[in-house]
Amino acid sequence: MTNIASANAIAQVAALIGDAARANMLAALMGGQALAAGELASHARVSAQTASGHLARLLDADLIAVEKQGRHRYYRLASPQIAHALEALMAVAAAGPKRHRPPGPRDEALRLARTCYDHMAGRLGIALADALTGGDHIVLADGAGLITEGGRAFLCDIGIDLAGASNRPFCRTCLDWSERRPHLAGHLGAALLAHALARGWVRRTTGSRALAITPAGRRGFIDAFGLPQDWASPSA
DSSP, X not given: OOOOOOHHHHHHHHHHXXXXXXXXXXXXXXXXXXXXXXXXXHHHTOXXXXXXXXXXXXXXXTSEEEEEETXXXXXXXXXXXXXXXXXXXXXXXXXXXXXXXXXXXXXXHHHHSEEETTEEEHHHHHHHHHHHHHTTSEEEETTEEEEOHHHHHHHHHTTOOOOSXXXXXXXXXXXXXXXXXXXXXXXXXXXXXXXXXXXXXXXXXXXXXXXXXXXXXXXXXXXXHOOOTTTTSOOO
16 A cells, blocks of 8 residues: 655655755666666765765665675666656756756757666657557557557567566656656566667667667667657757
8 A cells, every 4th residue: 555645755855856966866877777886976976975875865765776796786766666756857857947058969869869767768769659659559648558459469560578577557658858748668668678779779878878879770760660750850
């Protein structure tokens, strides 16, 4: 049974996320990969000792989890729900007052394609959601998604395995902070990212959540999913 969060509990979580160093750490973990404390300290631009204190507080609040491999400890987001909450906060922040900072190459790369925990976001994520709904392969409503019978056959034909057991929602949406529209999350969203990585259509970018789209990927996404030729162009 899920507890109803009190105002104090909400304020405590918000205060933890509200610190700039901890927010940078959590944003780095939105890439979906577990990172060492030193890597997170670098993202947060703080010392190793300061990073250790921040990580302890995030662990105590169950916002992150730790995995041990020998003498090494790696940190990750505690659950997909934490990632959805962070992406929603990013959308709110992006819609706020404009900060007079000219966009750079990294900003554009993130807006084009990035990981949102274990699924794809940015213009690529939105284009895939549009293509699958436009082809009647999925139906989206109220933050959840239903895969049609035709959609199951379509996804199976292009090599996406939907048979894996999962204790998470099969298909749900996540509000995209840069496009301010929903992209696909849940088991289906994770399967789409795994498929794109396995096919070499996208590759992870070191030190960033951005996904680099390969030439094979630009062809593959259009051919397999019927994306429009100008899908990568910024929306008006």
